[in-house]
Amino acid sequence: MSVPLKWRPPLALIVTGFVGLVLVLPTLAMALVVAVSRSPDVLVASLEANWGKIALALIAVLIATGITAFVFWRFLSRPLGKLADEADKVARAPAPFATEGPYGTHEVARLADSFAVLVARLQKRSAYLETMSAHFAHELKSPLTSIKGAAELLRDEWETMEPAQRERFLSNIVADVDHLSTFGSRLRDLARADMGSGSGTVSLTDLTTDVAEAFPGLAISSKGPAGQMLPLTRETGALALHHLADNAVKHGATNLSLKLLADGVLEIANDGAPIGPAVADTLFEPFVTTRRQDGGTGLGLAIVAALLRSAGGTVALLKSDPPTFQISFCDRER
Incomplete structure (x- = not known):
């Protein structure tokens, strides 16, 4: 218009x-x-x-x-x-x-500064969407090509194939479809995280309960000042910790500890495989994964970062061995 x-x-x-x-x-x-x-x-x-x-x-x-x-x-x-x-x-x-x-005047200068901030955010958002689109197309290409190839082989050589071959091709199709389903679900979570989820507070006890219910095989411990609340909604906090716990489990973790400090900083540690220096600096960027051959999408930690960013917080890697993450809400306090 x-x-x-x-x-x-x-x-x-x-x-x-x-x-x-x-x-x-x-x-x-x-x-x-x-x-x-x-x-x-x-x-x-x-x-x-x-x-x-x-x-x-x-x-x-x-x-x-x-x-x-x-x-x-x-x-x-x-x-x-x-x-x-x-x-x-x-x-x-x-x-x-x-x-x-x-x-x-001061007012016009403030208006110009606000315009500059808005332009920078829009351009950053545009670059982000462009990168996401490129990665999205790349991530879809491999499984779709695999599904197409397997389907064509099954169509053309169904009668001459051994039952074991048919089962292998069908299993590959199912695995690729599952990967696409997981990928789509993660993209939906990422989009929802970018949209924000409003304001609210949640206790560490509630978050621990939610994560324990989602991961019954993971031993979860929590420690923090009684009555202290985290400045995010229960849905946002549970989803962020869910992805952190899921990432830990897929890297061999059996224990997860949550420690809430007096200044509102939350530390999450697990006993899974150490995080290598090759991915430590790009850990929270979309599509960064060390489990691509096992179906990893590289979106879990990116979703965590987006969720906390929308709630006025940040997440960072505190230690690589044992893997320890730190969630803080300094931006909101300002």
Whole structure:
């Protein structure tokens, strides 16, 4: 949706005309009163005698109008024009929003800064979606190609295949379909995490109960100050810990400990395989996994990061061996 294109007066013209009218109108009113109250001969004689003063008054009015118009142009019209030009540049092509410029007043400078932040977030979001789309297409290509190949072989050579071969191809199809189903479910969780889930609080006891119910084979212990709450909804917290626990189980963990510190920081440790340095720096990026051959999607920890980000928190890898994660809510406290 765009603004209808029609002629609109520039701000400088409106300001200059208004200021000129304000300054000139009293002078014209006084001149009209004098003209009405005197005879024509006296008025002409008075104008001839005081033409120099009248000229100086007119010059003073023009100078005052020019100075006022310049002030409005310098601190309002030009900054808004600069703001409009920068917004137009960003709208036409991907480009950073220039925060350095003649943005005049404090309010206009704040508006420009807000525009710059908004543009940066939108461009980051656009790059994120582009990367996600590329990874999504890549992740779908392999299982779909495998399913297609297996289906074509079964269709063309069903009669001549040994039962064991048929079972192997059918098992491969089922495994690929399961992978796609898991992949789709993780993408749905990631999209839901990016949308946010509102505000709320939850206790460590409730989160421990939820995770223990989802992973009955995992020994879970928790420790923290009595009555202290975490600043996120129970659904968000349970889903984040669910993915952390699921990641731990798939890397051989049998024990998971939750430790809530007095400053609201939550530490989650497990006794699974250590995290290698090759993936430690990119652990929370989408599609980063060390279990691709086993069907890993690389979305579990990315979902955790997105969930906590939407709740005003962060997650970081505290230690690689044993794997220990740290969840904090410093952003919300600010």
